[in-house]
Structure formats: structure tokens, C-alpha cells
Amino acid sequence: xxxxxxxxxxxxxxxxxxxxxxxxxxxxxxxxxDFGTTSDAPCDYPDFIRPTAEAVARGEFERGIVLGGSxxxxxxxxxxxxxxxxGLCWTEQVAIWNRSHNDGNVLSLGQRTITEEEALKIVRVxxxxxxxxxxxxxxxQKIDA
Numbered sequence: 001x002x003x004x005x006x007x008x009x010x011x012x013x014x015x016x017x018x019x020x021x022x023x024x025x026x027x028x029x030x031x032x033x034d035f036g037t038t039s040d041a042p043c044d045y046p047d048f049i050r051p052t053a054e055a056v057a058r059g060e061f062e063r064g065i066v067l068g069g070s071x072x073x074x075x076x077x078x079x080x081x082x083x084x085x086x087g088l089c090w091t092e093q094v095a096i097w098n099r100s101h102n103d104g105n106v107l108s109l110g111q112r113t114i115t116e117e118e119a120l121k122i123v124r125v126x127x128x129x130x131x132x133x134x135x136x137x138x139x140x141q142k143i144d145a
Contacts, residue, residue, distance in 0.1 A: 007061040009035035009052030011045035014067025017111045049077040057083035064106035071110035099129035
């Protein structure tokens with residue numbers, strides 16, 4: 001599998017999975033920068049998610065992963081950043097569609113909605129799935145316009 005540069009960030013409710021995912025990514029040979037948070041102490045997710053998404057949008061990282069309790073707020077914050085196409089994924093199939101149909105460059109996960117094992121599998125399949133292009137390319141261009 002291709003090795004990526006990956007920005008990762010979470011709030012307190014996604015902290016435990018962020019640490020597990022980060023360890024897996026590093027073990028797999030990816031380059032990872034952790035934008036926080038650094039514990040499970042209550043915090044505000046935009047403080048960590050926006051810098052993660054902005055780093056992807058600036059091209060400093062090829063992909064981004066954001067985590068929270070449900071992943072919904074994190075996806076909303078990330079998608080406020082121009083150039084980010086963040087998808088909330090809860091199954092491997094949804095992750096495949098996010099990449100193959102939407103050319104997703106940021107993945108959002110909810111620690112309270114899926115198991116740790118599912119989260120790790122989703123990350124791996126999301127990273128391995130290419131964008132199909134074709135009929136989807138025009139749609140992506142409309143999103144980014």
C-alpha cells in the first residue's frame with residue numbers, strides 16, 4: 001500500500017481511537033502529525049479539527065483523519081474548510097464510497113458509534129481505496145468550485 005502523509009485530530013471523545021489509529025498508521029509506515037487533543041479531558045473539537053483540516057487543504061498532508069464521539073461535528077468543521085471533502089464513515093463500504101465516488105481527503109469517525117476493530121479496518125480500507133474518477137470527476141469539480 002502507498003504510504004501517506006496524514007494529519008490526525010480528535011476531541012476528548014475520540015482520543016482513545018485516535019491514539020490506536022495513530023499507532024497503527026506509524027507501524028504501517030505512514031507519516032503522521034497529531035494535531036491533538038492530548039488526553040480524554042473535555043475540550044472543544046473545533047480547536048483540533050479545524051487545524052487538521054486546514055493542513056490537508058494547504059497540501060501539507062495528503063489525507064486527514066478526525067475523530068469525536070459521533071464524528072458528526074468533526075465532519076461539519078472539516079467541511080467548512082475549502083478544499084476538504086470529509087466523509088463520516090461507519091462501515092468499510094461507506095469508506096470505499098467516500099474515496100471512490102467523492103475523492104474524500106479527510107475521514108471522520110465516531111468513537112461512540114463503532115468498535116475499535118471496525119475503526120482500524122475502516123481506516124485501512126479508506127487509505128487503500130483509489131478515486132474512480134470518470135462520472136464522479138465532474139461532481140467533485142462542482143463541489144470544489
